[in-house]
Amino acid sequence: MTTSVDTGNDDAQYDDTRYDVEAIQERWLPVWDELAPFRSGLPDDERPKKYVLDMFPYPSGDLHMGHAEAYALGDVIARYWVQRGFNVMHPIGWDAFGLPAENAAIRRGEDPVQWTYDNIAQQKASMRRYACSFDWDRVFNTCDPEYYHWNQWFFLQMFRRGLAYRKASNVNWCPECQTVLANEQVVAGQCERCDSNVTKKKLTQWYLKITDYADRLLDDMEQLEGKWPEKVLLMQRNWIGRSTGAEVHFEIEGREEPVTVYTTRPDTLYGATFFVVAADSDLASELAAESPAQAEFSDYLDKVKQTSEMDRLDSSRAKTGVFLQRYAINPVNGERIPVWASDYVLADYGTGAIMAVPAHDQRDLDFARTFDLPVRVVVDAGEDPAVTGEATADDGPHVNSGPLDGLNKDEAIAAIVEVLAERGTGEEAVNYRLRDWLISRQRYWGTPIPIIHCPSCGEVPVPDEQLPVVLPPAEGLDLKPKGTSPLGGAVAWATVDCPQCGGEATRDPDTMDTFVDSSWYYLRYADPNNHAAAFDPELVREWLPVDQYVGGVTHAILHLLYSRFFTKVLNDLGLVDFNEPFTRLLNQGMVIMEGSAMSKSRGNLVRLSDELSRHGVDAIRLSMVFAGPPEDDVDWADVSPSGSAKFLARAWRLAGDVTSSPGSDPRGGDESVRKATHRALHDAAQAVETFRFNVAVARVMELVNVLRKAIDSGPGSDDPAVREGAEAVAIMVSLVAPYTAEDMWARLGHEPSVARAGWPDVDESLLVENSVTCVVQVAGKVKDRLDVSPSIAEDELRDLALASKSVTAALDGRAVKTTIVRPPKLVNVVPE
Numbered sequence: 001m002t003t004s005v006d007t008g009n010d011d012a013q014y015d016d017t018r019y020d021v022e023a024i025q026e027r028w029l030p031v032w033d034e035l036a037p038f039r040s041g042l043p044d045d046e047r048p049k050k051y052v053l054d055m056f057p058y059p060s061g062d063l064h065m066g067h068a069e070a071y072a073l074g075d076v077i078a079r080y081w082v083q084r085g086f087n088v089m090h091p092i093g094w095d096a097f098g099l100p101a102e103n104a105a106i107r108r109g110e111d112p113v114q115w116t117y118d119n120i121a122q123q124k125a126s127m128r129r130y131a132c133s134f135d136w137d138r139v140f141n142t143c144d145p146e147y148y149h150w151n152q153w154f155f156l157q158m159f160r161r162g163l164a165y166r167k168a169s170n171v172n173w174c175p176e177c178q179t180v181l182a183n184e185q186v187v188a189g190q191c192e193r194c195d196s197n198v199t200k201k202k203l204t205q206w207y208l209k210i211t212d213y214a215d216r217l218l219d220d221m222e223q224l225e226g227k228w229p230e231k232v233l234l235m236q237r238n239w240i241g242r243s244t245g246a247e248v249h250f251e252i253e254g255r256e257e258p259v260t261v262y263t264t265r266p267d268t269l270y271g272a273t274f275f276v277v278a279a280d281s282d283l284a285s286e287l288a289a290e291s292p293a294q295a296e297f298s299d300y301l302d303k304v305k306q307t308s309e310m311d312r313l314d315s316s317r318a319k320t321g322v323f324l325q326r327y328a329i330n331p332v333n334g335e336r337i338p339v340w341a342s343d344y345v346l347a348d349y350g351t352g353a354i355m356a357v358p359a360h361d362q363r364d365l366d367f368a369r370t371f372d373l374p375v376r377v378v379v380d381a382g383e384d385p386a387v388t389g390e391a392t393a394d395d396g397p398h399v400n401s402g403p404l405d406g407l408n409k410d411e412a413i414a415a416i417v418e419v420l421a422e423r424g425t426g427e428e429a430v431n432y433r434l435r436d437w438l439i440s441r442q443r444y445w446g447t448p449i450p451i452i453h454c455p456s457c458g459e460v461p462v463p464d465e466q467l468p469v470v471l472p473p474a475e476g477l478d479l480k481p482k483g484t485s486p487l488g489g490a491v492a493w494a495t496v497d498c499p500q501c502g503g504e505a506t507r508d509p510d511t512m513d514t515f516v517d518s519s520w521y522y523l524r525y526a527d528p529n530n531h532a533a534a535f536d537p538e539l540v541r542e543w544l545p546v547d548q549y550v551g552g553v554t555h556a557i558l559h560l561l562y563s564r565f566f567t568k569v570l571n572d573l574g575l576v577d578f579n580e581p582f583t584r585l586l587n588q589g590m591v592i593m594e595g596s597a598m599s600k601s602r603g604n605l606v607r608l609s610d611e612l613s614r615h616g617v618d619a620i621r622l623s624m625v626f627a628g629p630p631e632d633d634v635d636w637a638d639v640s641p642s643g644s645a646k647f648l649a650r651a652w653r654l655a656g657d658v659t660s661s662p663g664s665d666p667r668g669g670d671e672s673v674r675k676a677t678h679r680a681l682h683d684a685a686q687a688v689e690t691f692r693f694n695v696a697v698a699r700v701m702e703l704v705n706v707l708r709k710a711i712d713s714g715p716g717s718d719d720p721a722v723r724e725g726a727e728a729v730a731i732m733v734s735l736v737a738p739y740t741a742e743d744m745w746a747r748l749g750h751e752p753s754v755a756r757a758g759w760p761d762v763d764e765s766l767l768v769e770n771s772v773t774c775v776v777q778v779a780g781k782v783k784d785r786l787d788v789s790p791s792i793a794e795d796e797l798r799d800l801a802l803a804s805k806s807v808t809a810a811l812d813g814r815a816v817k818t819t820i821v822r823p824p825k826l827v828n829v830v831p832e
Helices: 021-035 065-083 099-108 112-129 145-160 210-224 230-240 266-271 282-289 294-305 309-313 362-371 409-423 537-543 558-572 608-615 617-626 641-657 671-689 693-713 720-733 738-747 794-802 805-811
Strands: 002-004 013-015 049-054 087-089 164-174 179-181 199-208 243-252 259-263 274-278 321-329 336-342 353-356 426-431 451-454 458-461 495-497 504-507 546-552 582-588 591-593 772-778 781-788 816-822 826-831
Touching: 021 112, 021 617, 021 738, 049 065, 049 537, 065 087, 065 546, 065 582, 065 591, 065 608, 065 617, 065 671, 065 693, 099 112, 112 608, 145 164, 145 458, 145 558, 179 199, 210 230, 210 558, 230 558, 230 582, 243 266, 243 353, 243 409, 259 266, 259 353, 266 409, 274 282, 274 321, 274 362, 282 294, 282 321, 282 336, 294 321, 294 336, 321 362, 336 362, 353 362, 409 426, 558 582, 608 617, 608 641, 617 641, 617 693, 617 738, 641 693, 641 720, 641 738, 671 693, 671 720, 693 720, 720 738, 772 794, 772 805, 781 794, 781 805, 794 816, 794 826, 805 826
Parallel strands: 049 087, 049 546, 274 336, 546 582, 772 826
Antiparallel strands: 002 013, 164 179, 164 199, 243 259, 243 321, 243 426, 274 353, 321 336, 451 458, 451 504, 495 504, 772 781, 816 826
């Protein structure tokens, strides 16, 4: 039949005899808009606070399958804690600056502003339809001047503290995007955005001094142990790459200042038979300048500049180089060793120079064999690398090493560091793989760097009262990548008076790396409409750090490391009272198709909009959550959204079949049904809190089966225990399928919203099992099942199993060799 229902829309009509996904969605979406059940931070809200955050999206188009998984998982967590009585802040915004918008604008000949905001509007509408439990009062976009005002303010705080600085250096350069890249944005030698091979280019750029925080970034990971995936912590530790060794000072003949190299194996100094400098380093150019090898070096350098860093790091690649006709002096034995320039040494690693120990480093050995350089064994590993072609890096007694002979590795390192220190030719040192964060970008669509360049005063910060420095309109600017920032072409915008001397000056033409935007956005959510400050420290103290962060492992190094750095800087500035931004981290896998990442070129692209239209929002959400552990990839070819829809229809029908009145006391109902309900509530709660969302769904499915049986062939639809179970199903289903759950809740006679119904209290006495099922096997094959006491003794269980008629028949007169008893759940009878 068709009935009129008060859902906040007087004209709402729906058929309560049929599970109509589309009608249910249309029925409840406007109700939720009016009720705003997930609004957080109201002044009279006394619930304890909890902050659940999903990594915010980039508005590159409509939501895709990856978004569907990520936001379904985060929503389970947020909705669960609301049900548990918490005031949950679950905000959303958009990470809106960056290359995709600018490149799309170039292709289409349109302003990136319009393209970006159109996509944000599209994604916002899709998120509303997807029923994400966001607090829509806290939305912001990083391309809003009200937001990037504070990017600029933070930059200036760092500039004043010496943490933001500008220097000339060889930087990672993407020839396709025509912009520089931070080291973290180079993946296997390629641009993370376009997969082009990255080269090196010498430019003067802005850096943030993240290296000042290297030790704290490492040591504070102790706070995250057991709360973040170990894989992420390991990736960050390896990226920071702290190592202990020694800095050794080598004299170069004809050069006044010695050259310092860093090594983790100073104990092998006696095996250093040549010296190598990075071909593209300033040192190499200096040493070649007055050398007979200058012309040869110049030609070689031109070739090196055309070689990607990925190729240079390829250990299987043939070694190349130029002898610079210069000599270094080994500080431990006084030997003259030749100085070479080569591309297998990188300018930005250490000092861009190494002592080469070919017997105990494979790359050095390959180079030595290529150019017929001497190989001297100083750690006895039983084989001669000069003969085998295999360097030995193992520990062993030292040989050919003067005072170090006979010592093992640790003893030799300690001894040689002491010798170097006594002679003034070296000292113990700590080195890091981490490099300062290069934030300059030669593109338009980003935060302008708030520095003015004055011929008289140098680098002058824009006064705070003149912030934000707003981007000029894109109209009339050539946004095509050409190696220099388009902002330099906005002459009227770029030409300003120097704030110090009043003379003519120019704005810095570069924009900031967009990872600056996402390095502090989680703080802004606590106070998104503050026009006087980035945030109110008191509101941040109330809400942060983030209790639960959800996002992909691809951000393990970039975003997560930068956010940790920003938090520590803000802690030093006295703006926050914690030093880690995210207490717990959950990484979700990817959504793939037939074993591969989805893409148009592979022909395996699945459109989220099509799946939502075909199966409904709830079935897609449920399929994502039920597919497996959240950290695993979801292969959509193996997923059954139609099966999810069928389950939801079964659950929905339960609510309509309940005939007892709301408020009925379940204590007078069927005990077995009540036990199933309370076990499901208990197990589902534990599963959600340990991120086993698929297990939680399985428990709900089991309870639905129990209730269906109870209605059809058990105590019946008017049993108050059945109502208790159906209401529990609606509440648990609300975590993954909110439309279905809300309709169930209404059919059960309740006002919306089920999202705020509260997680039912579990009666611990109903979790005690009166009996369990014991499986009885004969020769490993199941022959019987016995209902036994959970506390049954081993001897009693053995006797019961051997007395079973099914066991007797299976033995067929054979004697029993042994009986394996695992009370209370297993007996295995082994015949002779």
